[in-house]
Amino acid sequence: MGVGLSSGTGRPGRHLPRRDDPIGSLTGGLCERLRLRPGRGGTIRAEGRRVDALAFAATVERAAAGLSQRGLCLGDVVGVLAPVSPDRFLATYTVMAVGGRALPLSPASDPDVQCAALAETDARLLMVSADLAPAALELAERSRVRQVISFGDALGTTPFEELLRPSPDGTGYSPSRGLFDNGILGYEETGAGLLTTLYPHSDLMARFVALRERLELTAEDVVAVDERGEEATRVALVALALWTGACVMTGSRCPTPEGRRVTVRCFPEPERVAAPGLPV
Template identity: 80%
Template sequence: MGVGLSSGTGRPGRHLPRRDDPIGSLTGGLCERLRLRSSRPGTLRTAGHRVDALTFAATVEQAAAGLSRRGMCFGDVVGVLAPVSPDRFLATYTVMAVGGRALPLSTASDLDTQCAVLTETDARLLLVSPELAQTALELAERSRVRQIISFGPSLGATPFEDLLQPSPDGNGYSPARGLFDNGILGYEQTSGGLLTTLYPHNDLMARFSELRNLLHLTADDVVAVDERGDEATRVALVALALWTGACVVTGADCPPPEGRQVTVLCAPEPARVAFPYPDSAD
């Protein structure tokens, strides 16, 4: 049975107040905030593709409702197999928006390690980018994963777009209102074996606040994230950029928008490396 929260068209609490901070998850309330903003929203980019922040935030809420209808519950672990890209962040935030625990797999990890961490955390669902769908099928054969959801056409996988379909019974589930015990699971190989670490929502929110005080992001900033660095910090920084209206470029080969430059780097540690031009535009 899915998560039983209610809100939405025709229900109390639909018109939410404007928020400056996430509630429940790192994107909780973001969609409503962006709709109310008079200034332009930010964007997320990868080589050859861009998505505006409002569309991204709305998709997170739609997909979270879709996962709820499919039976995902609070505390469920969901694997994410995708390079650092808008798809990886979309999957991670969607899982957390349902109260789940996202397990972003490093694309540099070998198949045995990926399989071991999926099994150790009892993950039954895997969100995957299409170019890694074959790897996902192999992981499903060797772990407890029973369903694969792909961001593109992939044989043997459910299309991500299926999560975005309207509820047949009019369920108005809204991730924007929940207070969830969610988070991100990290993992590493140690001399004692595989070690998994949960970064709960309060840890992610603490990182969000620290980065806001450290970087003083504005809507004119361009934030660059790639495979380097700490996953929890990367996810908190991208969320901060979305709330601020900044542009996020993902991956090692994604250029900044024309006429702009990268002003904030995520790795090796989050740092401001330049200041945006006053007349920069996305």
């Protein structure tokens, strides 16, 4: 399959910096911000799972350092195979935080298309949810992927927890790494073959800023995202919610926090559907 590479939507992303703007990647500086503002951090949730935003952001930084120690280079492509969930966002933000390009694969895509996307982007690493590990190992056999990292125990994969081990030489995470060639790769089938599109950090930041101005999120908001919609917009919206201290619900089966209602939805376009703080 042939690949055409474009540069996202072409948005310049030139905005005056703010003290609470991401540095280098969409989560660069988030962990420090949440540490300085205890009690204002939100959560990211899935069915049967709840992760505090501070713990999530700290894990991104530790895992990014782990990937760097394992030789991930700036601009390297890493596949992500997981449903819309905390794991999918954790993997995507981690790759961008270390200066790489995340290639989120839709679990609903045909395996041949998934394999073609991995091969054409020269991905050598695949991060996967534990339930999709067998499919990921099969994709690795058919592509150039040499290592599969799994969120959970799965035979034939490397546990994600190994990325969180302390560095032997004491080096840690630096947000400046994300200032290089990071971003998200999208893909679609066309009459001419497989088309991949790069959404660089400048494009993602433009979306982040536009959503911040339009939605005016607060810590009282509940943001719902699922498999529908555009990946780059979804990733920017979730990052904005984490920076704001809002609650993020991922997937179509995630229950609403008790006594609260969804106030912002991502599909078909991010929009406010209710005022924050209103009783159910």
